[in-house]
Amino acid sequence: MFTTNLDQSVNWISFSKKGRPYGFLFFILSVLAVVPACNHEEADPSVPISFQNPSHFPDPVYKMDHNKVTQSGFELGRALFYETKLSKDNSISCGSCHQQSSAFTHHGHSVSHGIGDKLGTRNSPPVMNLAWSNAFMWDGGVFDLDFFSIAPITNPIEMGEEIKDVVEKLKKDPVYPPRFQKAFGSSEITSTKMFLALSQFMVMCISADSKYDQWKLGKGAVLSEEEKDGYRLVKEKCGGCHSGELFTDNKFHNNGIGQGRLVADEGREKITLSPLDNRKFKTPSLRNLKYTAPYMHDGRSFDLNAVITHYTSQVKESATLDSLLRTPSGTTGIELTPVEVDHILLFLNTLNDENFIRNYELSEFAVKK
Amino acid sequence: MFSKKFIYTLLVLFSVSLASCKKDSENTTPSGTGNISFEFDNVVGSSQLVLDSTMNTFTNSSGEKFSVTQFNYYISNIKLKKSDGTIYTVPQGSSYFLIMESNEESQMPEIHGVPAGDYKEITFTIGVDSLRSTMDISKRTGVLDPAYIAGHGMYWSWNQGYIFLKAEGMSPAAPEMMGHEFYYHIGGFGGYSSQTINNIRTITLPLPGEGATVRSNINPEVHILADVLKVFDGPKPLKIADNSMVMWSDVSLDISNNYKNMFTVHHVHNEP
Numbered sequence: 001m002f003t004t005n006l007d008q009s010v011n012w013i014s015f016s017k018k019g020r021p022y023g024f025l026f027f028i029l030s031v032l033a034v035v036p037a038c039n040h041e042e043a044d045p046s047v048p049i050s051f052q053n054p055s056h057f058p059d060p061v062y063k064m065d066h067n068k069v070t071q072s073g074f075e076l077g078r079a080l081f082y083e084t085k086l087s088k089d090n091s092i093s094c095g096s097c098h099q100q101s102s103a104f105t106h107h108g109h110s111v112s113h114g115i116g117d118k119l120g121t122r123n124s125p126p127v128m129n130l131a132w133s134n135a136f137m138w139d140g141g142v143f144d145l146d147f148f149s150i151a152p153i154t155n156p157i158e159m160g161e162e163i164k165d166v167v168e169k170l171k172k173d174p175v176y177p178p179r180f181q182k183a184f185g186s187s188e189i190t191s192t193k194m195f196l197a198l199s200q201f202m203v204m205c206i207s208a209d210s211k212y213d214q215w216k217l218g219k220g221a222v223l224s225e226e227e228k229d230g231y232r233l234v235k236e237k238c239g240g241c242h243s244g245e246l247f248t249d250n251k252f253h254n255n256g257i258g259q260g261r262l263v264a265d266e267g268r269e270k271i272t273l274s275p276l277d278n279r280k281f282k283t284p285s286l287r288n289l290k291y292t293a294p295y296m297h298d299g300r301s302f303d304l305n306a307v308i309t310h311y312t313s314q315v316k317e318s319a320t321l322d323s324l325l326r327t328p329s330g331t332t333g334i335e336l337t338p339v340e341v342d343h344i345l346l347f348l349n350t351l352n353d354e355n356f357i358r359n360y361e362l363s364e365f366a367v368k369k
Numbered sequence: 370m371f372s373k374k375f376i377y378t379l380l381v382l383f384s385v386s387l388a389s390c391k392k393d394s395e396n397t398t399p400s401g402t403g404n405i406s407f408e409f410d411n412v413v414g415s416s417q418l419v420l421d422s423t424m425n426t427f428t429n430s431s432g433e434k435f436s437v438t439q440f441n442y443y444i445s446n447i448k449l450k451k452s453d454g455t456i457y458t459v460p461q462g463s464s465y466f467l468i469m470e471s472n473e474e475s476q477m478p479e480i481h482g483v484p485a486g487d488y489k490e491i492t493f494t495i496g497v498d499s500l501r502s503t504m505d506i507s508k509r510t511g512v513l514d515p516a517y518i519a520g521h522g523m524y525w526s527w528n529q530g531y532i533f534l535k536a537e538g539m540s541p542a543a544p545e546m547m548g549h550e551f552y553y554h555i556g557g558f559g560g561y562s563s564q565t566i567n568n569i570r571t572i573t574l575p576l577p578g579e580g581a582t583v584r585s586n587i588n589p590e591v592h593i594l595a596d597v598l599k600v601f602d603g604p605k606p607l608k609i610a611d612n613s614m615v616m617w618s619d620v621s622l623d624i625s626n627n628y629k630n631m632f633t634v635h636h637v638h639n640e641p
Contacts, residue, residue, distance in 0.1 A: 066505055135562065141528040143561040146506040147515060151526035154519050163516035191516030192506050271528055272563045273619060 049074045049361065051131070054208035056216055056245050060131035062145055062203050069200045072182040075368075077201025079179060080194060082364040085169040086149075087159035089115050094152070094198075097124045100363055103288035103356065104128055104205060110299030118157035121263050123299035125284065126292055128356070131203040133250050138281045138297045140252060141271045145202060146195045163191045170194070207287050207356040208245075215350070216245075223350060229340075230347025234286070237334050237344075240324040241283040247351065252280035253322040256315035256332060260298040267297070278320045290352040304345060312336050399485035401585030405449070406479040408590065409468045410635070411440055413597045420470055424539045424549060429601035431608045435540035435551070437597060440470040441523060442534040442628075443496050443512070446571070447480060450490035452580065457484055465497065467512040467523065468595075489580040491591065492573040495629060496533030499569065502558040525556060528617060532556040533568055534628060536600050543613040551613040553600065555621045555628075568621055570629035582639045590638040596631045603627030 048071040051064055067073075080086065082095045097112040098104040104127035106112045111120045122138050136142040142151060152158040153166060170176040170189050177187035184193050212231075214221035223231065234242065243249045252268040259265075259279075268277035281297045295301040301310065315325050315332040325332055336344070360366055411418040413427045418437060426436040444466045447459040459480050466478040501513065509515060513531070518524040523532045536553040543551045559567035574593075581589035601607045605623040612620050 063505070066507070137527070140562070142526075143529055144503070144506070147526075147529050150515050150519055150524070154526055162520050164520050167516065191514065192509070195506055268563075270617075272560070272565050273617065274563070277563075 049204065051203060054206065054213070054245075056213070057129075057208060058132060058244065058246075060203070061134045062131040062199070064131070064203075067146070067196045067199055069204060070183065072179070073184070073197050073200040074204055076179045076183040077197035077199065077204075078362070079175070079367045080198050081201050082367050083170075085173065086153055086161060086166050087115055088161040088165075090169075091115060092159055094127075094149070095364055097152075097158075098127045100359075101291065101357055102126075103207065103291040103353075105292045107291070108294075110294050112158075114155070114158040115160045120157055121265060122297050123294060126288060127202055127205050128207050128288065129246055129285065130205065132246050135250050135252075135282055139268045139271050140282055145199050148202075149195055149198050167191050167194065201362075205356075205362055207353040209355045210287065210351050210353040212347075212350040213353070224346070226343050227347045227350050230343035230345070231350075233336075233340050233344050234347055237336065237340075238286070241322070242286045247286035248283040250282065252277060252282055253324075254279045254318065254320040255281075255311075256318065256321050256325055257296055257300070257310060258316040258318070260296075260300055265297065276320060279318065280320060286348060287351045288353055288356065289348055291357055304348065308336070308341055308344070312341075399584050401485050402482045403485060403583040403585055404479055404481050404588040405483050405488075405581055405583060406477060406588065406590050408592045409444070409476045409478075409595055410592060411468075411470050411476070411595045411597060413437070418470055418597055422539045424541055427598070429598060429607075429609070431601065431606055431610075433540055433542040433601075433609045435538050435542070435609060437470070437536065437538040438550075439535060439537040440597060441521070442468050442595075443523070443531065444468060444478070444493050445497055445501070446492075446494040448492040449483065449488040449581070450492070451486045452489050455486075457486070457488070459483075461501075465501070465511065465513055467518075467521070469521070483583045485584045487580050487582050488589075489576055490573060491576060491634065492571060494569060494571045495625070496556070496569045497531045497558065499558040499567075502530055503561055522554075525617070529561070530556050530558055534600075534625070536597065540609045540613075542609040547613060551609050552616065553607075553614075553621075553624055554616040555625050557617070557621065566617075566619065566622060568625040570625050572629050572632060574632060574634045576634055576637050578637060579639065581637050584641075586641045587639055592635045592637070594633050594635050596633075599631035600624060600628045603630055 049069065051060070051069045053060060082093050084090045084093045086093060092115055097106040099107055101107065106124040110123060112124045113119050125138065130136070130145055134143050136145065136148045137151070142148045150163060153161055153163060167189055176189060180189050180193055181187040183197055211221045212223070215223045241249055241251070241253050254267075266278055268280040269275065289295070289304060293303060295304070295307050301307045311334045313333060315321070317332055321332065325334065327333070327335065416427065418440060419426065420438055420440070421436050422438050423436050425434040428434055445464055446461070447464050449457045449459070451457070463480065467475060469475045497513065501508070506515070512518065515524050515526070518531065519526060523535060524530070525532060532554045534553070534555045538551055539549050540551055541549060543549045555568050557566035557568045559565060559569070576591065581591055583589060604626050607624055607627060615621050615624060
């Protein structure tokens with residue numbers, strides 16, 4: 001019967017319906033299995049990984065209490081993040097286009113290639129500080145992190161696989177049932193658990209330990225006068241969009257880069273169908289720019305000089321151009337002196353978080369096979 | 370006025386006196402629960418819907434020949450109104466159904482534990498309500514499980530949300546360069562952070578005859594017809610030649626306003 005049932009226990013009843021003589025025993029065992037799993041300390045004897053909100057960050061948007069990060073859940077999520085079985089031909093993992101050494105972007109790729117070398121149309125954004133966002137993709141088409149991974153997995157030009165087939169592949173891999181057991185108290189593998197585990201890994205990809213952070217938190221780092229001036233300038237000239245400690249407002253803007261060389265990409269309008277959102281894209285963070293080139297939604301700017309040049313002299317007028325990019329004199333763009341540009345670049349360099357891209361716990365090497 | 374207790378006592382006495390009667394009197398308050406099963410019977414005008422790709426099986430009101438290759442839709446949030454005006458709301462968790470023409474079992478959803486009573490009216494949503502569309506992933510089970518749904522093409526992963534109704538087929542009126550195929554994927558729950566199109570449609574239908582008389586020993590079967598022609602014919606007729614592919618666009622609003630009128634309750638079986 002094609003009905004949903006929120007009551008998990010009904011699933012167990014269905015086992016006995018299938019004529020398993022030990023259905024009831026299975027039910028009892030499963031109940032016993034769930035009980036110790038409620039106690040995370042017992043399940044995770046090592047120093048457990050847990051979500052710590054950086055003290056200068058706002059509260060997370062992700063519903064932490066609905067999917068509490070545990071050591072075993074995080075480890076499962078990490079294994080899944082680096083699992084090529086998530087793609088149709090077992091060739092690509094999440095980590096293929098979200099490489100840690102590039103702050104979880106695809107280094108050197110304007111757009112990424114999926115299975116069979118099919119090219120996408122947008123630049124792979126960093127898996128970074130996602131706990132503070134409820135707008136994913138450049139157009140914000142996904143608003144709940146737990147549902148995000150469905151898109152790249154099922155997209156024919158990315159991983160091109162069906163979720164149910166991923167689940168079947170994981171069931172057949174002997175390493176996974178015990179991992180699901182450890183993480184969720186039952187070795188049954190479901191897509192929901194898979195997505196929750198992936199979220200646990202992704203929300204732990206926190207970058208909050210750059211020189212800027214260490215300075216801001218009084219942890220010993222010192223910003224030079226030039227860097228401090230750059231910080232002031234970023235707040236003043238860029239802070240309309242790249243705001244707060246995340247250096248993004250997680251909102252959508254038309255920054256005047258105009259139509260790209262690849263395809264006509266209407267950005268946020270694709271989702272809202274509102275002409276007012278034409279060519280608006282989500283503000284990317286200014287953190288870790290050293291590792292995340294190329295820039296812009298289609299990766300058209302290969303270095304920060306190209307980005308600065310865009311904002312100072314190449315902003316194109318259009319109906320939805322962000323008003324912050326219009327000057328009182330009627331021109332477009334942001335007015336910056338060469339010295340100001342230097343100071344801004346110096347400050348942006350303080351937002352690079354070496355500890356983030358070198359964090360062993362987030363790396364593929366930490367996945368135990 | 371008589372006290373409630375007095376009335377109940379009278380009712381009990383009355384019903385006991387009628388216990389030998391075959392049919393319950395209107396004045397009794399039946400107790401217990403029963404089940405209601407539905408049959409969603411997809412038709413095209415006065416013909417049974419048969420999936421095929423011949424392009425010329427049916428004709429819409431614009432005179433366009435077409436055939437249907439896929440026809441799926443969500444039914445949810447079922448409410449039943451008794452003759453006394455009280456409403457039974459089917460518990461949310463067991464009130465989502467995906468009807469698929471290609472899957473006979475899916476066309477016969479069942480709701481359990483319906484309080485005994487004489488139901489005269491049914492209300493349901495075509496699609497998935499906005500609350501459930503934004504709920505935690507752990508609350509998306511069965512036909513709402515994105516893993517299941519993505520496989521059946523009833524979910525937009527790039528624009529998070531369910532496809533409420535999907536009608537695909539072939540027509541000479543559809544462009545040749547598209548292989549004469551037409552696609553109508555209608556969804557949209559109103560948006561999460563920005564207001565977007567809302568194609569959630571709720572309809573109320575009378576249950577004809579004596580209605581659905583649920584008793585502990587009577588599990589009524591409600592036979593509902595869904596007329597594919599109404600996807601095309603309604604307040605704003607849909608011409609395949611003009612719109613052979615409608616998915617995430619404002620035209621979808623016209624289509625959902627058409628198909629919300631596609632249901633009729635043909636009859637109800639109340640045999641024990």
